[in-house]
Amino acid sequence: MRFSTAAAAAIVAIASSVSSVNGFTVSSSSLSSFTSSSANNFVRRAANPRAYTQTSSSSSLNMSATPLNVGIVGATGAVGKEIVGVLEKRSFPVANLRIFGSERSAGKNVETKFGSVTVELFSEDAARECDVVFLAVDGDFSLAHAENICAGNDGAVVIDNSSAFRYKEGIPLVVPEINAEATKGKKLIANPNCTTAIGLMAVWPLHKLFGLKKMVMSTYQAASGAGQPGMDELMEGTRSVLSGERAVAENKIFAHPLPFNVIPHIDKFQDNGYTKEEMKVTWETRKICGLPDDFPVSCTAVRIPTSRAHSESIVALFDKPVDIAAARKALEEAPGVKLVDDIDNLKYPMPLTATGQYDVEVGRLRKNIAFDNALEFFVVGDQLLRGAALNAVVVAEAMVENGALQAKVAV
Numbered sequence: 001m002r003f004s005t006a007a008a009a010a011i012v013a014i015a016s017s018v019s020s021v022n023g024f025t026v027s028s029s030s031l032s033s034f035t036s037s038s039a040n041n042f043v044r045r046a047a048n049p050r051a052y053t054q055t056s057s058s059s060s061l062n063m064s065a066t067p068l069n070v071g072i073v074g075a076t077g078a079v080g081k082e083i084v085g086v087l088e089k090r091s092f093p094v095a096n097l098r099i100f101g102s103e104r105s106a107g108k109n110v111e112t113k114f115g116s117v118t119v120e121l122f123s124e125d126a127a128r129e130c131d132v133v134f135l136a137v138d139g140d141f142s143l144a145h146a147e148n149i150c151a152g153n154d155g156a157v158v159i160d161n162s163s164a165f166r167y168k169e170g171i172p173l174v175v176p177e178i179n180a181e182a183t184k185g186k187k188l189i190a191n192p193n194c195t196t197a198i199g200l201m202a203v204w205p206l207h208k209l210f211g212l213k214k215m216v217m218s219t220y221q222a223a224s225g226a227g228q229p230g231m232d233e234l235m236e237g238t239r240s241v242l243s244g245e246r247a248v249a250e251n252k253i254f255a256h257p258l259p260f261n262v263i264p265h266i267d268k269f270q271d272n273g274y275t276k277e278e279m280k281v282t283w284e285t286r287k288i289c290g291l292p293d294d295f296p297v298s299c300t301a302v303r304i305p306t307s308r309a310h311s312e313s314i315v316a317l318f319d320k321p322v323d324i325a326a327a328r329k330a331l332e333e334a335p336g337v338k339l340v341d342d343i344d345n346l347k348y349p350m351p352l353t354a355t356g357q358y359d360v361e362v363g364r365l366r367k368n369i370a371f372d373n374a375l376e377f378f379v380v381g382d383q384l385l386r387g388a389a390l391n392a393v394v395v396a397e398a399m400v401e402n403g404a405l406q407a408k409v410a411v
């Protein structure tokens with residue numbers, strides 16, 4: 001397939017403007033969106049993550065009171081880079097930031113608001129010296145090291161972004177706006193799958209109102225869900241096609257070429273025909289929301305050639321009759337949610353508007369016409385933020401608040 005020069009130029013322009021965000025060389029315009037009123041609203045509202053109807057002050061963290069030694073493993077990757085940024089923007093009380101990596105990045109310098117940090121070669125002993133360690137590495141790494149890092153009274157609190165511990169009994173799986181209290185007295189916390197965390201931000205306030213009965217989700221997931229290498233493959237593959245170098249892009253990370261394609265396959269296929277990514281939504285929704293082990297949740301997860309922010313179409317069936325005005329009000333008041341639902345002015349959630357935002361966008365809210373007591377809506381969230389880094393840092397904030405995370409030594 002060939003593009004006209006004008007069409008190709010337009011696509012390249014869009015791709016490069018997105019990549020400037022995804023390459024984490026965040027421009028001043030996208031930075032200003034972080035400090036926009038919506039982000040500030042979130043900061044204020046999330047100070048008490050359980051307070052759904054609270055829109056101001058409430059119990060904010062006294063961040064200056066408890067400076068902590070913070071470690072990040074994997075800060076050169078897609079999620080780890082964002083954790084550094086969220087710690088900076090939320091003024092997390094960092095006494096000392098330590099960044100751990102593999103031989104690939106050990107010795108490199110990372111410039112942060114907390115100073116220039118030299119990446120240390122990871123070791124369990126060094127990580128244990130921290131008060132809190134964010135793991136942004138793969139599941140095998142977490143399985144091998146997370147429990148050793150937090151073992152004993154002198155170990156660190158560990159917040160793990162992988163799926164290694166999400167389904168293990170006794171280890172809380174937390175979206176702080178839903179179940180922050182589960183972190184109390186715990187030292188190892190699992191951060192949820194990004195798709196689940198984003199969707200539940202919208203579903204939870206509606207569940208509180210009408211009582212969730214069943215849920216069907218279809219996703220449109222960005223390349224960066226596969227980490228920095230996924231993002232790089234999309235950008236390079238798109239470039240190779242637009243330049244005329246290749247008719248179809250090469251693929252190593254994804255099962256098929258992603259540019260100009262849609263792939264209904266994320267993670268491994270399971271015996272029941274679902275993929276693991278799809279089953280994560282089912283398993284994690286049940287655990288986070290405290291629903292029964294057989295609670296009906298079905299998902300189809302699809303990779304699309306956007307670079308960042310996952311989109312989800314959700315059909316939610318409820319026990320009680322639904323009311324659109326009440327649903328809108330609940331979403332407007334929910335912490336971490338931004339209702340973007342003004343069809344007359346063509347305003348609805350999109351990856352381009354949700355990228356870099358702390359709030360999850362929810363819109364296209366309507367009564368579903370195929371089922372009784374059902375709502376249908378579209379959710380878009382930055383999966384590297386709400387689906388990973390932001391969620392992890394807000395978990396840490398909740399743990400500071402409830403005493404589960406404290407400085408081990410006076411600093």
Ligand SMILES: NC(=O)c1ccc[n+]([C@@H]2O[C@H](COP(=O)([O-])OP(=O)(O)OC[C@H]3O[C@@H](n4cnc5c(N)ncnc54)[C@H](OP(=O)(O)O)[C@@H]3O)[C@@H](O)[C@H]2O)c1
Nearest residue numbers: 074076077078079101102105136137138161162225227228
């Ligand atoms: N991408 C997403 O949207 C997303 C969302 C939610 C959760 N997650 C989860 O978050 C985790 C990180 O994902 P990612 O997308 O950020 O991956 P990524 O971009 O591939 O980054 C992986 C990071 O792991 C580090 N690493 C690898 N082996 C290491 C070792 N032996 N010792 C120390 N560091 C090591 C790498 O550092 P070096 O460069 O030093 O090797 C790199 O910084 C995964 O478990 C993923 O499933 C990802």
